[in-house]
Amino acid sequence: xxxxxxxxxxxxxxxxxxxxxxxxxxxxxxxxxIPRFRLESDDGGELPVRRIFGRPQxxxxxxEIAIQGSLNPFARADVFLAKKGFGDEPxxxxxxxxxxxxxxxxxxxxRIGKYLADFGKLNMVHPHAWSFVSxxxxxxxxxxxxxxxxxxxxxxxxxxxxxxxxxxLTVDVLRGNSISSIAPSxxxxxxxxxxxxxxxxxxxxANSARLMMFFPTSENGDLEIGFSGLTGIHDPYQxxxxxxxxxxxxxxxxxxxxxxxxxxxEALFNSRKILVGPDARGRRSFQTVTSGGFYVFADLQxxxxxxxxxxxxxxxxxxxxxxxxxGGAVFIGYYPxxxxxxxxxxxxxxxxxxxxxxxxxxxxIALQFVFALGPHKAHLF
Amino acid sequence: xxxxxVLGLYFAGEAKIRVVTSLSDLAEFTKVVxxxxxxxxxxxxxxxxxxxxxxxxxxxxxxxxARLFVTIGMQLELWxxxxxxxxxxxxxxxVDCSRNVRKLEVPTARVDASMGDVHPFGNPHYxxxxxxxxxxxxxxxxxxxxxxxxxAEYFKSNMNSYVRTLNTKIAEWTSLTKxxxxxxxxxxxxxxxxxxxxxxxxxxGYVEPKPGIPPTPSHSTELIQLMRNSGVKIVGxxxxxxxxxxxxxxxxxxxxxxxxxxxxxxxxxxEDYIRLIDHNIRAIVSAAKGSS
Numbered sequence: 198x199x200x201x202x203x204x205x206x207x208x209x210x211x212x213x214x215x216x217x218x219x220x221x222x223x224x225x226x227x228x229x230x231i232p233r234f235r236l237e238s239d240d241g242g243e244l245p246v247r248r249i250f251g252r253p254q255x256x257x258x259x260x261e262i263a264i265q266g267s268l269n270p271f272a273r274a275d276v277f278l279a280k281k282g283f284g285d286e287p288x289x290x291x292x293x294x295x296x297x298x299x300x301x302x303x304x305x306x307x308r309i310g311k312y313l314a315d316f317g318k319l320n321m322v323h324p325h326a327w328s329f330v331s332x333x334x335x336x337x338x339x340x341x342x343x344x345x346x347x348x349x350x351x352x353x354x355x356x357x358x359x360x361x362x363x364x365x366l367t368v369d370v371l372r373g374n375s376i377s378s379i380a381p382s383x384x385x386x387x388x389x390x391x392x393x394x395x396x397x398x399x400x401x402x403a404n405s406a407r408l409m410m411f412f413p414t415s416e417n418g419d420l421e422i423g424f425s426g427l428t429g430i431h432d433p434y435q436x437x438x439x440x441x442x443x444x445x446x447x448x449x450x451x452x453x454x455x456x457x458x459x460x461x462x463e464a465l466f467n468s469r470k471i472l473v474g475p476d477a478r479g480r481r482s483f484q485t486v487t488s489g490g491f492y493v494f495a496d497l498q499x500x501x502x503x504x505x506x507x508x509x510x511x512x513x514x515x516x517x518x519x520x521x522x523x524g525g526a527v528f529i530g531y532y533p534x535x536x537x538x539x540x541x542x543x544x545x546x547x548x549x550x551x552x553x554x555x556x557x558x559x560x561x562i563a564l565q566f567v568f569a570l571g572p573h574k575a576h577l578f
Numbered sequence: 579x580x581x582x583x584v585l586g587l588y589f590a591g592e593a594k595i596r597v598v599t600s601l602s603d604l605a606e607f608t609k610v611v612x613x614x615x616x617x618x619x620x621x622x623x624x625x626x627x628x629x630x631x632x633x634x635x636x637x638x639x640x641x642x643x644a645r646l647f648v649t650i651g652m653q654l655e656l657w658x659x660x661x662x663x664x665x666x667x668x669x670x671x672x673v674d675c676s677r678n679v680r681k682l683e684v685p686t687a688r689v690d691a692s693m694g695d696v697h698p699f700g701n702p703h704y705x706x707x708x709x710x711x712x713x714x715x716x717x718x719x720x721x722x723x724x725x726x727x728x729x730a731e732y733f734k735s736n737m738n739s740y741v742r743t744l745n746t747k748i749a750e751w752t753s754l755t756k757x758x759x760x761x762x763x764x765x766x767x768x769x770x771x772x773x774x775x776x777x778x779x780x781x782x783g784y785v786e787p788k789p790g791i792p793p794t795p796s797h798s799t800e801l802i803q804l805m806r807n808s809g810v811k812i813v814g815x816x817x818x819x820x821x822x823x824x825x826x827x828x829x830x831x832x833x834x835x836x837x838x839x840x841x842x843x844x845x846x847x848x849e850d851y852i853r854l855i856d857h858n859i860r861a862i863v864s865a866a867k868g869s870s
Binding site: 306455576 | 627630660667
């Protein structure tokens with residue numbers, strides 16, 4: 198009798214255990230680990246004394262953990278944790294958001310959380326998926342290394358545009374803090390309490406929107422064009438506003454499985470009010486700065502594992518149009534086994550002019566290695 | 579009167595069930611069953627590798643207005659969920675045609691990336707066995723009937739008519755391949771497991787060292803040795819793979835390289851499923867004759 202009871206229990210346990218195990222496997226989110234390593238040297242270390250490439254620096258650019266999955270039949274969640282370097286750098290929540298995909302009127306989609314805003318073409322793309330190693334100068338100068346990445350709510354709708362044109366409008370309301378921190382502590386120059394403190398204490402909402410249009414140009418070619426706008430407070434101390442407008446494009450021609458050509462670029466235009474100091478009568482005086490920048494690149498895949506490309510950058514500064522930088526980069530990508538591992542070698546030349554008297558140029562060589570452990574998804578266009 | 583005619587034509591057009599399929603083969607099968615009652619489009623062209631598809635907004639647009647999305651399943655279309663989500667179509671029915679198919683090469687141990695791109699639910703290239711097409715047709719029929727039950731008889735009659743044609747061709751193909759029973763061949767990827775089993779062929783090796791992994795020199799050397807030892811005289815190459823390495827392997831093993839197609843429209847002369855299987859069988863028969 199005891200034996201029978203034991204067997205029944207064992208059977209029940211086996212059945213229940215198996216079910217539980219299958220259920221856990223299928224309910225677990227997808228987890229990926231994507232570290233980016235970089236070996237880099239430049240010839241700017243001993244300028245203006247002599248131009249010589251320094252000892253290459255080996256660094257962990259970023260270590261990213263992605264946790265993604267469906268929350269329920271109506272929504273999914275995406276969390277990206279990131280840590281820079283091998284040292285004491287903190288682990289940051291790069292993105293953590295839920296997207297409501299179904300069940301909303303007009304087939305609206307909503308995104309809530311901390312995320313990379315849909316502004317321009319490259320802002321939403323994580324750096325490990327770029328064809329090149331370094332961020333384009335215009336994006337580095339105008340939206341910062343981390344991009345437009347903030348707490349917010351985003352809504353998007355597909356616009357009715359026929360059977361050929363895919364047209365999507367996305368509108369974001371962002372907390373605005375990361376946008377404010379783009380400013381190079383303008384408040385400190387005028388004896389303010391410090392930007393970080395000011396930002397932490399207050400909220401200055403930013404708004405962005407992007408209209409994206411995609412259409413096939415031929416059997417093997419597709420073109421995407423986007424128009425974006427962003428406004429927010431760039432100087433919380435003086436409560437000064439900025440306006441960005443951006444136009445982007447991406448054309449991809451893919452005549453075969455192992456041949457493709459990508460032409461992509463974006464141009465950003467900036468208008469902002471800045472405090473230029475007290476005038477002759479001691480009153481605050483302001484100036485409106487208009488400036489901009491752009492990049493354009495081509496990337497050619499010529500066989501299953503190799504790509505080669507070149508990029509041209511030109512950019513002014515958000516705060517003055519006399520501070521200019523321009524440069525070019527050539528890069529080679531090697532993807533031995535799909536996207537599980539990538540090697541990218543890049544040579545970049547950057548020339549910057551802060552004033553007529555102050556000119557500087559730097560050459561750099563970087564080798565990047567990225568691997569992706571875990572499920573890797575198909576790439577969006 | 580003219581207005582009524584135009585309106586009539588407009589609504590007659592609207593009444594068609596809009597179906598999008600992942601592969602061109604499934605588009606043909608859907609058209610076979612749905613006839614004039616369906617409007618069918620597909621995402622992956624026959625010349626493309628269905629494992630790796632870039633997610634284009636235009637695919638989402640196609641699914642937005644579709645009622646059915648017919649797929650192979652078994653995780654062949656790993657890219658499909660993102661397109662389905664992007665389509666924002668709450669009424670879309672996703673049809674998995676693999677439901678009743680007898681699956682081959684289902685892993686018995688835990689699958690991980692060291693095994694290459696192994697599909698955890700088994701080899702998904704089942705549509706290349708013409709007998710499996712009957713399961714696919716049945717799945718499409720069941721789902722079309724769900725959407726338009728009033729047309730059930732029409733769909734069923736279309737399906738039965740095609741199955742009769744298919745049975746005749748299966749008999750012809752079986753007879754053509756009868757002398758080849760046990761013929762050994764090598765293919766680039768594991769695309770022809772179902773096809774080979776149906777027609778009594780034996781795929782003894784692959785140009786890929788593991789599914790989805792590009793060929794390596796050491797694996798190619800081993801494969802050449804295996805081909806020489808086993809007397810393999812045919813290397814079958816799927817339409818979307820480069821022929822450099824397979825050509826070298828075939829030359830070194832004194833075998834013939836032939837282009838096979840895994841999908842309708844993959845290469846010239848494979849404009850429909852019957853012609854697709856015809857092409858593959860005739861290419862193998864011809865290569866086998868040439869080598870004997």
